[in-house]
Amino acid sequence: AQSVTQPDIHITVSEGASLELRCNYSYGATPYLFWYVQSPGQGLQLLLKYFSGDTLVQGIKGFEAEFKRSQSSFNLRKPSVHWSDAAEYFCAVGAGAGNNRKLIWGLGTSLAVNP
Amino acid sequence: DAMVIQNPRYQVTQFGKPVTLSCSQTLNHNVMYWYQQKSSQAPKLLFHYYDKDFNNEADTPDNFQSRRPNTSFCFLDIRSPGLGDAAMYLCATTKGTSGGGNEQFFGPGTRLTVL
Numbered sequence: 001a002q003s004v005t006q007p008d009i010h011i012t013v014s015e016g017a018s019l020e021l022r023c024n025y026s027y028g029a030t031p032y033l034f035w036y037v038q039s040p041g042q043g044l045q046l047l048l049k050y051f052s053g054d055t056l057v058q059g060i061k062g063f064e065a066e067f068k069r070s071q072s073s074f075n076l077r078k079p080s081v082h083w084s085d086a087a088e089y090f091c092a093v094g095a096g097a098g099n100n101r102k103l104i105w106g107l108g109t110s111l112a113v114n115p
Numbered sequence: 116d117a118m119v120i121q122n123p124r125y126q127v128t129q130f131g132k133p134v135t136l137s138c139s140q141t142l143n144h145n146v147m148y149w150y151q152q153k154s155s156q157a158p159k160l161l162f163h164y165y166d167k168d169f170n171n172e173a174d175t176p177d178n179f180q181s182r183r184p185n186t187s188f189c190f191l192d193i194r195s196p197g198l199g200d201a202a203m204y205l206c207a208t209t210k211g212t213s214g215g216g217n218e219q220f221f222g223p224g225t226r227l228t229v230l
Binding site for chain 1: 119121146155156157158160163165170203205207209211218219220221222223224226
């Protein structure tokens with residue numbers, strides 16, 4: 001069955017420190033992979049996506065993610081975290097086709113940033 | 116700018132009193148989704164429209180209905196809200212073409228409170 005696992009429910013980092021949020025997926029074909037960010041009380045904003053090609057993808061706000069097929073992972077990274085990065089981060093895999101396109105969501109990782 | 120708009124941003128209703136949430140989009144996407152998101156949880160897909168074709172998730176309660184009168188608008192009707200229906204309701208859209216993957220564009224959400 002298709003699934004997405006985000007092993008870390010909550011992460012706290014200091015401002016300026018590097019960040020890595022983990023995401024593992026289970027999907028039979030080449031996946032469409034996404035990272036979304038959600039600030040409190042807001043909708044979700046796409047950070048980056050992987051469809052094919054270069055396995056290191058760059059996103060908005062200085063984020064990047066690397067697709068590793070052998071590990072079924074799509075981890076999100078940022079070299080230096082800013083206080084404004086505190087938010088909920090969701091990894092998702094695109095599933096279905098035709099008129100049944102959906103996103104399979106991970107449970108999310110809550111990021112806190114210490115000053 | 117092309118976008119997904121949800122109205123109202125905050126809705127308060129009484130237990131059992133029908134309520135309608137609205138979503139509109141200027142992206143001209145043919146697929147529209149409704150999600151329910153409770154605090155610190157991933158979005159839960161309720162149903163979606165592919166053009167005019169309605170696709171209900173198996174575990175969506177009958178209390179939740181949807182209408183899509185045209186490409187731009189989609190409504191979520193909650194016929195008899197219960198306390199457990201208090202949540203953030205998110206609308207999202209995607210371009211339902213084979214080459215577009217499943218990237219979804221989200222509105223800011225409507226926070227529903229049930230008294």
